[in-house]
Amino acid sequence: MNRIKNKIINLVSSPYSIMVIILTVFLVYLIVIPLFGMITTTFEVGKNEVRSLGKPAGSFTLYYWMRLFASTVSKKMFYIPFLNSLTVAISASVIAIVLGCLFAWLMVRTNIPYKKFFSIALLIPYMVPSWSLSLSWLAIFKNQRIGGAKGFLGYLGLATPDWLAYGPLAIIIVLGIHYYAYAYLLVSASLQSINSELEEMGQIIGASKGKILRKVTFPLVMPAILSSVILTFTKCMGTFGVPAFLGTKVKYYTISTTLYSSMKTGQRSIGFAVACTLIVFASITVFINQKIIGQRKSYATIGGKGGRSTLIDLGKSRTLITALIILFLFLFVVFPIVVMAYETFLLRPGDFSFENLTLQHWVGRSDLRINSGEPGILQNPQFLKYVWNTLRLTFVTALIGTILGQVIGYIVARGRQHLSGRFVEQLVFMPYLIPSIAFGAMYLALFAKSRTVTLLGYEITLIPSLYGTFALLVLISIVKHLPFASRAGTANMLQISYDLEEAAHICGAGVFKRFTKILLPLSKGGFWSGFMLIFISIIKELDLLILLMTPAQQTLPYMAYSFSMESLDQLSNAVALVLFLIIFLTYWIASKFAKADISKGF
């Protein structure tokens, strides 16, 4: 009896439990309720179907699910796009994982030269928004299929075939290049934490290099690889921009283009049903992943003892490998960005000659003959406002998100063996699985109206009307990026061995003191790394915010998007370039002065 009482007292007084309870309430409120709302919507007759179904809005129906899975349009609306998405996502993930692992291994474990330069250069494709990567793909490979200006290769007189310019191959390559950053970051963090003594032990007992790689290194980084598979795969399943630019012209549709076109033409319920399917599918992948790697996901490496690592000598192939990386960087990083940048100086698109160069798209005044009279972006009176909005949103969100992420990371890291820790970990991952535009629509519906309940005579506001406020943009950005933030936090906290905390605990240090005197100082580098990671993904965000933004809150991605909607590609590219420069500069400053290294964020 007393034992149970003690247990309860322990539970209530332990700061861990209090944190878990607060966090659970917070997450249920911001994730589970909207998700539940989304699911119920798919079973209710929507406004648009009142006419055709002959039922009042809001009454129960299975129409949307039948339409998606068992109707004459199911094949075109769901099965074919779904198969296409699977093909694209699996292939892109394979490319991304192979590239990511390879680079991570080279950067961390070998004596490859110019590491500092490479480690930043390799992350550049991730800093450029994926839709602008696909625009530069078109700038290079575009052919006469859709008429108009030719791409760079076409300008040189090389006719590119359709299968290269558009369609699955193009989508797979662009996505693979954009998303190898996840695998690269996760695997290098994992490799860094491996004590090379383990490998050396193998060497001592006479194992070959290949065998060590297979039997020692590979199993140790397996969890990191599988996590990056999840991140990459789900992201590829859900992204819209790339398949929209590169797929639709050759009638290659994916589940995300279907989802977006139904959301955009007002068929919200069917869009939500598609989103639910995506979530279920992603959850299955996560579940399988967890079965494979079990509960043990990482290893404490910042302990009382020091670890050391010896680099593998690449020997004669060092120069060759270095040259190959430089070639890769040139082809897939420098070239697309240079073409994109070069395009912003072209008066007429597709004419890459020097006579055609102009500064019009940057500093030109409004001229009705160019860009439908839009001035160059630096002359645009709204431009500075867009920059300010973007920076404000991104910094505030990244800061709060990172702090929250560290707290969640603490819970997850310390609570791995408890059900509560695992529960929080799962909950936090959910927003990642929900496509951005659906997430935005959910929040729009949820926070548009304040909802109150009357309890014992008191009126309690359950959900405040946040629509139109800056706070809502911050809130949704934080929640959507919590998976990143908490991954960074978890990685950070897992690295800090519990021994240190225990030692302090024995000396009588309280939770707060342990947090401020041990955890924070040790995790400072990780904090800024996590910050950068969230920063980079939020600053590019568009789909998530577009429904929630009000005229006063527009951001740079919105500006680029509205230009590309009007086919003003050069202006759109110029904005994307500015965005990239902001990211790059922030990253450079953070790594220079705050010692941030986003590869440590995971």
Place this chain on the structure above:
Amino acid sequence: MKNKRGICVAIACVLLLLSATGCKKVQEPTVQGKSPTGPSGSATMVASEVVQVSPEEQWAIDNGLYLDESPEELYQKALAEGGKVVIYTASSRHAKVKADFEAAYPGMELIAYNIQTGELIEKLRTEYEAGIRVVDIVQSKEVSGEYTIDFFRPGILHNYQPESIYGNVAEEFKRNVSPFFVELSTWFYNDDAYPNGAPINSWWDLIKPEWNGKVIFQDPLSSPSYLTLITTMTRPDVAEKMAENYKKVFGKEIVLDKDEPNAGYAWINRFLKTDYTLTSVADETVKAIGTVAGTAQVGYSASSKLREKALSMPYIQSDLEHFAPALGVYGLNFVSIVNEAPHPNGAKLYLQYVMGGADGNGAGFKPFNTFGAFPVRPETIPPKGSIDLSAVPLFEIDYEYNLNSMNDVHDYWLIRR
């Protein structure tokens, strides 16, 4: 409970009946006093008929939406209510009116939110249902009838048609919405590749083998305007015309396949068997044709893009007058004031301004008075060389048929795409 449902059904029936007949009578008394409100001129009727006025209608009356106030009067009132106007629009051109408007009326601020049509409806509907009133004006395009039936009739959007501005506008245009200008879609071709004039002049030309791989069309599944167009083609009376035209083009009667209910469906079916290119962005089509000399493709896009011929795309050309059986359906760009808008006077002031002011030729309408668009006010002088709208062959519009058949045509297209 049962009784309540009965009332609901009754209301629904009345609404349906009203919309089915395109009825113009406004203040139909219904059980809960919730009646479809809207079209112009209702103020006078309200005054004479003693019926319950819906809250939406009352708001419109209270805020002078049926009065014809002078700009000076509105300016003073607008300043008093904060000097702001917020507009949701699918067009980037209001941002261009901003400077002139703010210079003409110092102290006023125009905030334009440029958002795509589909998202605009979603945003407007969610905000409105949630009781959020931040926007004053909605400027969009009515094609299918969705705005008329779902927004204007229930009084979510109000018409503002002061006599001084709308007095001479044709009844056909101002019946349902307050028209801004008329827009069409048309077939564009590259002047340089086809110097002898339009290479096609019938919808049936597009399914001929020589056009295989050369046709650019915007995907109707990503654009309500184009979905409306292909839906209209399937309407029995239009399909008949399509069949007649088939005979003219191919010299024999059309033989319908089993899955082709009529000649309209037949066109969709046969077009989708060719090697066409679909775009999802409107401007992409005209850009594909117009930026480079000698492009062989033809593409269907908004006629207002013809303005670019004199500007950034010298090669674009289109023949609006000779296309059989008709070029397409017209889209009615409209302006409207949102019910319970926070700045009704600012909204009225801006609408008068953007409609071109007293003589219809003011600076406000300038950015919209372009080649390929058609002003609705007869007093507005169109750009030189403009064609009269009456010279363009167009399909008749039937909002009821559109909204009832759109889903079927959507699926018909989707299955074959």
